Amino acid sequence: MAITERPSSLPPAAPTPPWHRRSVRNQLFQGxxxxxxALVIVYVINALNLREFGFGFxxxxxxxxxxxxxxxxxxxxTNSRFVMYLVAIWASIRVMLVAIAFATIIGVLVGVARLxxxxxxxxxxxxxxxxxxxxxxxxxxxxxxxxxxxxIPPIGEVFNIGNAYYLSNRGIAIPWPxxxxxxxxxxNWLVWxxxxxxxxxxxxxxxxxxxxxxxxRDTGQPHYPNRWAFSLFAVAALxxxxxxxxxxxxxxxxxxxxxxxxxxxxxPEFAALVxxxxxxxxxxxxxxxxxxxxxxxxxxxxxANAIGLTGYQRLTVIILPQALRQIIPSITNQYLNINKNxxxxxxxxxxxLFFVAGVFQNKTGRALEMFVLIIVTYMLxxxxxxxxxxxxxxxxxxxxx
Amino acid sequence: xKRLALLGLVAAVFALAACGxxxxxxxxxxxxxxxxxxxALIEERGALKCGVTDTLPGFGFREPDGSFSGFDIEFCxxxxxxxxxxxxxxxxxxxxxxxxxxxxxxxxxxxxxxVTTITAxxxxxxxxxxxxxxxxxxxxxxxxxxxxxxDAADMGGATICVAAGTTTEQNLDDFFNEQGLSYTPLSGExxxxxxxxxxxxxxxxxxxxxxxxxxxxxxxxxxxxxxLPLTISKEPLAPGVRDYDSDWKDVVSWVVWGLINxxxxxxxxxxxxxWAADPPNTAVARLLGVPFEGGETADLGFAVDPQFIQRAxxxxxxxxxxxxxxxxxxxxxxxxxxxxxxxxxxxxxxxxYR
Numbered sequence: 124m125a126i127t128e129r130p131s132s133l134p135p136a137a138p139t140p141p142w143h144r145r146s147v148r149n150q151l152f153q154g155x156x157x158x159x160x161a162l163v164i165v166y167v168i169n170a171l172n173l174r175e176f177g178f179g180f181x182x183x184x185x186x187x188x189x190x191x192x193x194x195x196x197x198x199x200x201t202n203s204r205f206v207m208y209l210v211a212i213w214a215s216i217r218v219m220l221v222a223i224a225f226a227t228i229i230g231v232l233v234g235v236a237r238l239x240x241x242x243x244x245x246x247x248x249x250x251x252x253x254x255x256x257x258x259x260x261x262x263x264x265x266x267x268x269x270x271x272x273x274x275i276p277p278i279g280e281v282f283n284i285g286n287a288y289y290l291s292n293r294g295i296a297i298p299w300p301x302x303x304x305x306x307x308x309x310x311n312w313l314v315w316x317x318x319x320x321x322x323x324x325x326x327x328x329x330x331x332x333x334x335x336x337x338x339x340r341d342t343g344q345p346h347y348p349n350r351w352a353f354s355l356f357a358v359a360a361l362x363x364x365x366x367x368x369x370x371x372x373x374x375x376x377x378x379x380x381x382x383x384x385x386x387x388x389x390x391p392e393f394a395a396l397v398x399x400x401x402x403x404x405x406x407x408x409x410x411x412x413x414x415x416x417x418x419x420x421x422x423x424x425x426x427a428n429a430i431g432l433t434g435y436q437r438l439t440v441i442i443l444p445q446a447l448r449q450i451i452p453s454i455t456n457q458y459l460n461i462n463k464n465x466x467x468x469x470x471x472x473x474x475x476l477f478f479v480a481g482v483f484q485n486k487t488g489r490a491l492e493m494f495v496l497i498i499v500t501y502m503l504x505x506x507x508x509x510x511x512x513x514x515x516x517x518x519x520x521x522x523x524x
Numbered sequence: 525x526k527r528l529a530l531l532g533l534v535a536a537v538f539a540l541a542a543c544g545x546x547x548x549x550x551x552x553x554x555x556x557x558x559x560x561x562x563x564a565l566i567e568e569r570g571a572l573k574c575g576v577t578d579t580l581p582g583f584g585f586r587e588p589d590g591s592f593s594g595f596d597i598e599f600c601x602x603x604x605x606x607x608x609x610x611x612x613x614x615x616x617x618x619x620x621x622x623x624x625x626x627x628x629x630x631x632x633x634x635x636x637x638x639v640t641t642i643t644a645x646x647x648x649x650x651x652x653x654x655x656x657x658x659x660x661x662x663x664x665x666x667x668x669x670x671x672x673x674x675d676a677a678d679m680g681g682a683t684i685c686v687a688a689g690t691t692t693e694q695n696l697d698d699f700f701n702e703q704g705l706s707y708t709p710l711s712g713e714x715x716x717x718x719x720x721x722x723x724x725x726x727x728x729x730x731x732x733x734x735x736x737x738x739x740x741x742x743x744x745x746x747x748x749x750x751x752l753p754l755t756i757s758k759e760p761l762a763p764g765v766r767d768y769d770s771d772w773k774d775v776v777s778w779v780v781w782g783l784i785n786x787x788x789x790x791x792x793x794x795x796x797x798x799w800a801a802d803p804p805n806t807a808v809a810r811l812l813g814v815p816f817e818g819g820e821t822a823d824l825g826f827a828v829d830p831q832f833i834q835r836a837x838x839x840x841x842x843x844x845x846x847x848x849x850x851x852x853x854x855x856x857x858x859x860x861x862x863x864x865x866x867x868x869x870x871x872x873x874x875x876x877y878r
Contacts, residue, residue, distance in 0.1 A: 186694045186697060186698070187693045187694055187696075187697050187709070187711075188696075188697050188707070188709050189709065189711075190683075190708045190709055190710060272720070272723045272725055273723070277724040278724070279724075292723070292724060292725050293683065293725075379681060380672065380680075380681060380682075381671075381672075381681070381682060381683070381727045382681040382682065382683065382708065384681075391725065392710075469688075469712070469713075472710055472711065472712040472716060472720065474711070478688070481622060481688075481689070482622075482688055482689045482693075482711075484622075485621070485622040485623075485625075485688075485689035486645075486689060487649065488625060488626075488649060488650045488651075490626065
């Protein structure tokens with residue numbers, strides 16, 4: 124604000140009180156704000172009585188067990204609560220990864236289907252979106268669980284496909300590759316041979332891809348660089364793997380009494396949670412995909428039609444690459460929601476990190492510490508998801524169309 | 525320079541507030557600022573807030589009409605009658621196993637009467653004090669009648685339904701580790717473990733034996749289930765009160781002991797009126813807080829008036845009557861168990877009321 128000279132005809136002005144000056148007022152307000160904030164913080168710290176705040180109790184043995192163990196072998200007698208918490212974090216992350224994959228695939232398919240000219244397909248997609256978007260996620264998860272428990276046979280009447288695939292209320296058991304521990308260690312020189320071969324195959328694939336991209340640019344004809352590069356690498360990896368003796372055994376599940384041994388077991392709790400999260404999030408992703416596609420000018424589709432692309436080519440070459448710029452930031456939010464919504468796990472008896480932390484809190488009374496830990500854990504996972512998605516987003520937005 | 529002054533100001537505020545907050549708070553108990561005179565609090569409010577379970581038939585159960593019934597509920601009523609003179613003045617609060625101690629320490633309930641096991645850790649580290657045990661229990665197992673499980677050794681690899689965050693869950697882990705057996709726990713809150721067991725999601729359902737019997741008895745086909753002849757723990761179930769309130773704890777403990785003493789002395793809800801008017805001996809007179817043959821009424825110095833046990837008896841009867849009314853219908857007989865009077869082979873042994 125410019126200060127102008129007063130006209131000399133007016134009487135001399137009274138000295139301006141300091142609080143009329145903006146800078147002084149601003150500082151007063153800021154000071155008052157800081158004091159108020161400090162008082163609130165001090166009050167909270169006092170009210171919570173933080174004298175005993177600490178995380179030492181996480182070092183004590185947990186004393187109970189959880190069913191879903193992944194990556195970490197665990198027993199409640201010798202292992203600490205902290206290890207138990209790690210087990211639970213892995214359980215949560217496994218749910219998130221699977222749910223993110225399913226939600227993305229289903230969401231993109233349904234989103235594209237909503238725009239289909241096939242009346243039935245479009246209506247089915249709309250029905251999917253409206254059902255899963257408009258009911259509470261907790262209700263959906265509990266309903267999935269109830270359906271699974273009622274619909275699938277008890278272990279006594281297990282549904283058996285060729286003594287390799289089983290379905291019962293203990294879960295789905297399927298054969299699963301297990302690496303041979305005798306072969307897979309750093310001392311075995313064959314491992315390094317395979318790593319070297321893989322690196323060579325990767326280099327070759329990259330070289331082929333570059334050559335095909337160049338030829339595509341020169342001739343204007345499709346030469347499918349990514350498809351070629353990926354196939355080359357996959358075939359090379361598979362052939363060398365088999366040539367070196369395929370040191371992986373496939374563990375077929377077997378039934379002993381009322382439980383499965385070996386194989387990969389997908390429990391009804393895990394399945395209900397993943398189904399709930401996937402369907403719910405897919406309904407939002409479908410709308411995001413639809414919005415992203417519809418935001419493109421219709422000229423893009425018309426041009427694609429005009430140059431004689433098929434419907435599939437129009438979608439994969441013209442529409443989706445452009446729509447992704449709109450879609451990815453919104454989908455990132457949905458992935459973050461999957462992270463946060465996975466905390467509903469305890470509704471279906473799935474021992475995720477929130478459930479296990481709740482048990483710790485119940486047993487030790489360390490509510491504040493546990494909630495700090497829970498919040499920090501979810502925040503870290505969210506930040507990790509955001510970081511990965513930002514990298515993807517950066518790649519997509521600089522993509523040459 | 526100005527910024528420095530501002531920082532100084534903030535630091536001063538912090539220091540000031542921190543000093544103020546330290547006063548009268550020196551015992552270092554975590555959480556829960558409600559402490560002191562619970563008896564006065566209840567009298568002022570005119571109602572006892574009792575934290576109960578509402579899903580366990582026979583112990584704490586919410587009937588379809590919204591009323592509560594069960595063994596633990598009767599003790600709430602007895603204590604309300606003892607303090608307030610009216611057993612209807614109870615506000616029942618459903619306290620889940622995970623939130624019970626927080627409800628107590630936050631002052632949301634005055635008393636926990638909900639199948640809670642005394643453990644050293646709870647007594648020492650939580651803001652809870654345990655009054656006299658009302659029920660001696662132990663952890664047992666129930667399976668489907670057609671199951672192949674008959675003993676502990678048969679449970680290897682089994683899926684076991686259990687309530688989350690309970691002593692049961694810890695005993696289970698200890699027991700299986702001692703036995704060198706593997707198992708898959710499926711833990712949840714409320715009636716969830718029972719529901720999943722009934723749905724055959726688990727092979728075994730474990731809990732306190734009384735609770736198991738109560739839950740199984742409440743099922744439509746209770747013959748479809750079988751108990752294993754196995755008890756793996758001691759579970760003394762006791763009412764819980766807040767730490768640092770011994771007057772209140774005394775009242776709660778002595779209502780329990782009073783009702784046990786009453787059974788020993790033969791005082792029942794049927795004869796309490798007659799015996800209060802004309803006590804047959806000094807022990808009964810003391811217990812009912814009435815003078816014996818023109819003598820003085822003994823005031824033992826409780827935070828409530830001397831007739832509090834008499835009022836509790838009038839409301840719910842003695843220990844045996846409560847047991848017969850609530851637990852026995854579940855098929856849990858009393859004779860020969862820990863919960864019989866010491867004169868009848870049990871361990872109910874109340875200190876003398878004098």
